[in-house]
Amino acid sequence: MSALPPDRTPVIVGIGEITDKPGDLALALEPIALMEQALQRAASDATGNGSALLRQLDSLDVVAEYSWPYTDALSLLTARIGHKPRRQFYGTAGGESPVRFIHEAARRIASGESAVCAIVGAEAAHSAAAAAKAGVSLPWEARDAHAKLVRGKDLCHPVAVRHGMMQPVQIYPLYENAATAAWGQTPAQAQQESAELWSRYSAVAADNPYSWLQQRFTPQQIATPAPDNRPIAWPYTKHMVANPFVNQGAAVLVTSLARARELGIAPQRLIYVWSGASANEPTDYLQRDQYQHSSAQDAVLDAVLAQAGGDASRFALVELYSCFPIVPKMARRRLGLPADARMTSTGGLSFFGAPLNNYMTHAAAGLVRQLRTQPGKLALLYGQGEYVTKHHALILSTFAPSQNVLETDPSVQSIANSRRGEVPSLIEDYEGPAAIETFTVVYDRHGAPEFGTVIARTTAGARLMARVRPDDARALARLTAANASPIGAPGHTSRGDDGLLTWNAA
Template sequence: MASQLPPERIPVIVGVGEIADHPKDIAQGLEPLALLDAAVRRAGDDSSAALLREIDSIDIVNFLSWRYHDPEQQLAKRLGVTPRHCFYGPVGGESPIRFIHEAALRIQRGEANVAVVCGAEAQSTATKAARAKLELPWTPFASDAPEPKRGAAFQKPLATQLGIARPITVYPLYEAATAAHWGQTPRQALDESGVLWSRYAQAAAANPNAWIKRAYTPGEITTPSADNRLIAWPYTKLMVANPSVNFGGAVLLTSLAKAREAGIPEGKLIYIHGGASAEEPRDFLARDQFMQSHAQNAVLETIKAMVDGDGRAFDAIELYSCFPVVPKMARRTLGLGDDVQPTVTGGLTFFGAPLNTYMTHAACAMVRKLRDGGKRGLLYGQGGFVTKHHALVVSREAPESALDENVSVQARADAAYGEVPPFVTEVTGDAAIESSTVIYTGRGEVEHGVVVLRTPDGARTLARVPAQDQATLAVLTDLDRTPVGARGAISAGADGVPEWRAS
């Protein structure tokens, strides 16, 4: 059924643009602002270059590889436009999907005519230049510009002290807890991750914009080796996001009326059908458990309801893939089997992880996929430590009604929360594992283990497992028996940090 909305109020994606920069000479590498500019112009070329002159809404995904003063204004100046809405966003891997959704709503309300959502990173070049002590001929680094708060800023001091205030060491806690909850042994969970990740690698191998264009087998992905070291149990290098890339991506939106006026063929138009967002507490230790994400569930259950409760109604999906546990949880909530094809892009390991802006590229890939014959697609982005969630339904077909302005499903997420255990630090004696991981050095050697524990009275605490405690580390890394529920004793280490030893 065709939409009954006036064409002036129907938002459509009309153009996508990407650039991958592989400089032979480090000094020739493009800075993020130049990558942004190139990506936006390519999105204009993909639709109608004339639309770029009419951009009145700009959203830029947060940079982390370089810091600028007012990058949104600098981009507007490069493009020769003076947008009414000009925004530089906060940290968050879900932000590109949120920005696309918000831009669509802005067009629906008549507050924007042409909108662009874009992001870029040049972490590969920036890192190589720093190692070579080379000063890049880029816009001067704005050292006095406000630095965004990242995950560690919201975590408890003991978590920071133990090294679990970074995504790479927090997501494994969800990995162990979810596997136990689903009745899997760690080996079965690892096997599922390997198969899933091999599908991301396969998609990246077919994506001309991907950073790593090679298909890996499940065993190559999950088996530690000299080139695939363990980082945080059970994750190897090939199971985590790869930020050392140089990418720019842009998505151009306008109204159906303006798209037709610009002469853009109907077959290139992708419609927004709606979406949902919700968040978990930023401090992961202030959550009720690690077996699931109530915010993720609320978002994806809402999305599923939009397609009559059938997650298989999507012809293509992009499940955020910073670490395997995220799409493993998502596909279960969506009711998708272990045969799921989770990506149109290639994933944050193989396509590459331009920090907060991967989902900009996923949106570009989804648009191409739908133009090529798919009918309906799902874009699901996530940020923080399983913290921020936003999903969007897009389609070649026009929606039958206006987009819902009420995007948040936070109340639904909050209503599902159980009691949050009190967090304590001064504790000794008996305690059982709620979840755990082992942190490795850059040489692949054990640095120490970390356990999230529950005391007999239900409180939650953290403790270290020293590298020399081989017996307890064996409990944490046993592939045939979950560590969740294992009992042991907490005592104070020589430096005063709590330590746990298995019984």
């Protein structure tokens, strides 16, 4: 397998970011305006003449936008930049989608299908929410009142919907708590690891001029519940969860090495797209074999690690998706990185901000910006979508790969599937003994337990979901004990007055 010729060698040539914090809502930029500015900035970053480069686009990917859904975002955006690329695509929801779009753009350039590609996205949830709260009408493009946005109820089993367990902040703790036990940690040790990791993320965000929250937090500030850091879902506090109420946009431009040379872009500013991998878990999280790790994540990270020569230390920079601590905690263990490794160049979704599906476009920009100062180095960009569901990783570098690895199918789905164990049958009507497989406790806005949820196994091995009542102090104390994980703890399940299965500690 030989190297690609210059006209088929994909390189990232431009990055653009914008963070909008208007003092007056009337001046707030809507998502489509943030996308336009991000594209202009990316094009200017590449050549200094943004409009001229944007007129050369033949491919445009727009990351799915939620805060102000438009009827036709593609038409609005192409009208603003004054150019309609031959290929235009509006994405589906998924935090991994920007990584996938960059990878697909590189593959199209390598195959000769595209010449100049743009990936862009933006959200303005902060302004949209502020306007709704104040009862103010925003002078933005018309919002699509009939937009069909993917929500938790569209992805989750009816049992999970009835239990109110449909949101990311309620589901990721199921993995956090199961993995804590599998790793032999006490809950206190796991919480300390998360707090120290998030403290390091906050330090990176504090130095990023595009971050929404530019503040360093100590591990104690992150882990300790407080009026401004209330518990959300055990064991996560507010500082540990993604913050979607931001106004941010980002764009990445990809073209060929030959075109970059024609444009006169300095060689040291070019970032080569090497290769990557992708795989998914079953969409319904109740139909997975276990919650201690993700076979799809493992297969994806194994693949890019092999592509980098099998040694994670080759990655001078990494961006491990960070909606909740469990995702980078699992990823860094699979990669074999030390616990104190720097796992972001952006700042994470809690501190940099979480423009929903578009965070990884900002992450790509952050890696490109830092790689440009580190010649001869590799970087790893790893994104994840839905509920530990969709995984995509990509290797970036300051130098061209020796072989054309982009022609290889990036899917490692068959490997992920082969590693999964048997999925237990899910039962909805049961009375009898049941041991905890995993769990969380959901809190209200005042920090009081709203309800607990356990996923439990019967003595026959079947799986069920059951509620823990907020007045069951004994069971809640067992779930939230700092010195011992309750995974495997016995209990009894019966039908509650609300029609849901209820779990009581033995």
